[in-house]
Amino acid sequence: MADRILGLVCLILAAGMGWLGRGYVAPISYEPVGPAAFPLLLAGLMAVLGGWLAVRPQPQVDGAEPAEPLWGPASIRVLTLAAVMLAYAVLFQWLGFVIATALMTLPVGRVFGGTWRQCAVAGVALGVSFFLLFDRVFDVILPPGLLHLLG
Amino acid sequence: MSSTLDHLMTGFGVALTPMNLMLAAVGSFIGTVVGMLPGLGPINGVAILMPLAFALNLPPESALILLVAVYLGCEYGGRISSILLNVPGDAAAIMTAVDGYPMARKGLGGVALSISAWSSFVGSMIAIAGLVVAAPLLASWALAFGPAEYFALMVFAFACLTGLMGDQPVKAGLAAVLGLSLATVGIDANSGVYRYTFDSVHLADGIQFVAVVIGLFSISEILLMIEQITAGNTMITQTGRNMFNLKEMAQTWWGTVRSSIVGFFVGVLPGAGATIASAMTYSMEKRLTDTEGTFGKGDIRGVAAPEAANNASAAGSFVPMLTLGVPGSGTTAVMVGALALYNITPGPALFEQRPTLVWGLIASMFIGNIMLLAMNIPMIRIFTRILSVPNWALVPGILAVSTVGVYAIHATTFDLVLMTVLGVIGYVLRKLHMPMAPLILGFVLGELIEQNLRRALSMTNGDWSILTESGISRGFWVCTVLMLTVPFIVRAVIQRRRQRAIPAAVAATPEQAG
Numbered sequence: 001m002a003d004r005i006l007g008l009v010c011l012i013l014a015a016g017m018g019w020l021g022r023g024y025v026a027p028i029s030y031e032p033v034g035p036a037a038f039p040l041l042l043a044g045l046m047a048v049l050g051g052w053l054a055v056r057p058q059p060q061v062d063g064a065e066p067a068e069p070l071w072g073p074a075s076i077r078v079l080t081l082a083a084v085m086l087a088y089a090v091l092f093q094w095l096g097f098v099i100a101t102a103l104m105t106l107p108v109g110r111v112f113g114g115t116w117r118q119c120a121v122a123g124v125a126l127g128v129s130f131f132l133l134f135d136r137v138f139d140v141i142l143p144p145g146l147l148h149l150l151g
Numbered sequence: 152m153s154s155t156l157d158h159l160m161t162g163f164g165v166a167l168t169p170m171n172l173m174l175a176a177v178g179s180f181i182g183t184v185v186g187m188l189p190g191l192g193p194i195n196g197v198a199i200l201m202p203l204a205f206a207l208n209l210p211p212e213s214a215l216i217l218l219v220a221v222y223l224g225c226e227y228g229g230r231i232s233s234i235l236l237n238v239p240g241d242a243a244a245i246m247t248a249v250d251g252y253p254m255a256r257k258g259l260g261g262v263a264l265s266i267s268a269w270s271s272f273v274g275s276m277i278a279i280a281g282l283v284v285a286a287p288l289l290a291s292w293a294l295a296f297g298p299a300e301y302f303a304l305m306v307f308a309f310a311c312l313t314g315l316m317g318d319q320p321v322k323a324g325l326a327a328v329l330g331l332s333l334a335t336v337g338i339d340a341n342s343g344v345y346r347y348t349f350d351s352v353h354l355a356d357g358i359q360f361v362a363v364v365i366g367l368f369s370i371s372e373i374l375l376m377i378e379q380i381t382a383g384n385t386m387i388t389q390t391g392r393n394m395f396n397l398k399e400m401a402q403t404w405w406g407t408v409r410s411s412i413v414g415f416f417v418g419v420l421p422g423a424g425a426t427i428a429s430a431m432t433y434s435m436e437k438r439l440t441d442t443e444g445t446f447g448k449g450d451i452r453g454v455a456a457p458e459a460a461n462n463a464s465a466a467g468s469f470v471p472m473l474t475l476g477v478p479g480s481g482t483t484a485v486m487v488g489a490l491a492l493y494n495i496t497p498g499p500a501l502f503e504q505r506p507t508l509v510w511g512l513i514a515s516m517f518i519g520n521i522m523l524l525a526m527n528i529p530m531i532r533i534f535t536r537i538l539s540v541p542n543w544a545l546v547p548g549i550l551a552v553s554t555v556g557v558y559a560i561h562a563t564t565f566d567l568v569l570m571t572v573l574g575v576i577g578y579v580l581r582k583l584h585m586p587m588a589p590l591i592l593g594f595v596l597g598e599l600i601e602q603n604l605r606r607a608l609s610m611t612n613g614d615w616s617i618l619t620e621s622g623i624s625r626g627f628w629v630c631t632v633l634m635l636t637v638p639f640i641v642r643a644v645i646q647r648r649r650q651r652a653i654p655a656a657v658a659a660t661p662e663q664a665g
Contacts, residue, residue, distance in 0.1 A: 002583055024339070097555070
């Protein structure tokens with residue numbers, strides 16, 4: 001079933017790509033193949049392969065791992081982790097590396113079995129040590145964020 | 152040949168500078184650790200370190216030396232958790248666990264670890280020697296390639312990947328098309344038309360390679376890890392000898408050499424990687440030498456062969472990457488991306504234009520290997536101790552380093568959000584058994600394949616027959632068709648034979664069937 005859905009999603013994607021791709025016309029053309037041909041070719045290929053998957057899902061071959069259901073007992077943890085990662089990405093620049101990393105380590109560490117105390121210590125240690133290592137030693141500029149306000 | 156040796160000497164001049172030596176050592180160590188950590192393989196190691204190498208403003212030679220050392224180190228490291236935990240660090244180390252773990256349970260963990268380090272060393276060295284001989288030959292031959300030949304070659308590379316992907320060829324094909332489609336985002340270099348940018352300034356330059364690689368490999372890996380935290384594996388403590396003896400070395404010698412040669416050729420073939428090399432040579436050795444039926448029960452030959460092969464194939468995959476610009480594996484695809492960050496396009500001209508880069512890299516592979524052997528035999532206890540770092544500290548660390556790597560390139564929140572979104576998509580695709588190597592190969596080769604197609608068709612004013620005009624391109628098209636059809640036929644024949652054999656075997660020996 002999951003394979004059929006994947007096939008359908010690819011078909012929709014291919015339709016979108018094809019529809020947008022049709023409008024790509026070069027103002028002045030120097031070559032027989034314009035900017036639209038390759039995307040349209042890919043959309044066609046994707047439609048064929050996606051359609052194939054939707055109609056005839058992949059057979060189970062001996063020895064191959066069985067297809068896992070997308071929704072399982074771990075899904076809540078996966079969703080939590082994904083949400084934390086997204087929040088980390090969005091707040092990274094504004095909060096700054098040290099604070100964002102320390103805050104991110106709390107829920108991520110908890111999901112991976114650490115205690116609150118362990119995660120808090122690990123978060124502060126990671127934030128500060130990586131900041132000093134990358135920003136100060138390796139010259140990779142990291143956002144100071146809110147720490148900037150402290151001077 | 153003498154000019155090859157001269158070039159190699161120049162290469163050693165580059166690789167032996169104190170900074171490059173240090174980078175090779177650091178890369179080897181990090182690579183071994185990353186390879187050892189369950190779930191993380193060479194592609195993750197190289198992907199995480201690549202943006203950092205760029206952000207540290209390393210010169211291209213040095214960045215490449217660091218990344219190659221990480222790659223080779225990962226191939227060494229994968230075996231440690233395979234043998235001690237029965238958890239392969241990456242797919243290429245799966246076969247090592249088959250005999251390595253039973254050996255460790257018998258108290259021969261030290262022997263299994265040391266013999267696998269030795270065979271990894273032999274495999275790599277034989278393959279690097281092969282690289283030295285084959286690469287310049289292939290590069291000089293490839294200078295005759297025009298756009299049509301390149302296009303045919305790249306189609307062949309995709310056919311190899313999809314044909315060899317075992318039970319999921321349609322998904323592998325879809326993955327490749329997805330990768331190619333991602334590469335079309337941004338301004339079209341020929342016409343200046345904005346494609347799939349949705350009026351976003353951030354997408355005008357295209358999707359950032361680093362965000363794609365880190366998202367698809369590092370972020371999705373972390374999401375997959377969360378599902379496996381319940382798997383309780385107890386580590387076996389080392390007992391008995393730490394080193395193999397001369398008898399064991401003699402016992403494994405020919406198998407190691409054979410597997411190294413096979414592994415090298417599998418590595419050279421675009422698309423086939425270390426996983427296929429190790430599985431192939433394990434079954435080859437089993438068929439050739441397993442007269443007593445000890446393979447799978449802790450046979451030392453079953454540890455040496457796949458280790459030699461996966462290391463040899465890693466070195467072999469540099470042949471098509473350096474000479475043709477077509478990566479032989481997912482990891483070398485990431486390296487092509489790394490070179491692109493420096494505006495360097497690998498290909499036959501690279502040997503002429505940047506000899507110090509190419510030969511410095513090859514020389515550093517020799518040096519990195521010696522370092523890895525020296526590091527892996529005495530320091531095994533230190534490496535095994537790292538395995539006990541708990542995930543609650545390790546995962547936030549990996550996430551922070553990955554994020555720093557992506558942020559360092561453009562310092563925008565957009566890339567970080569894109570990385571996370573791609574990570575979630577990658578997680579769903581991997582759950583659906585969509586292979587990631589064709590996707591990343593498609594993304595890396597996307598622009599190149601389109602440009603070559605358009606250039607070829609421009610030469611004939613749109614006549615498609617140019618794609619099959621030369622002997623070289625015709626050869627590639629024939630190989631492409633074979634690659635797409637032969638695995639299907641072979642699989643169908645094997646399946647039919649198996650279906651016939653099972654009822655016969657059950658009828659003959661019913662009491663042994665269970």
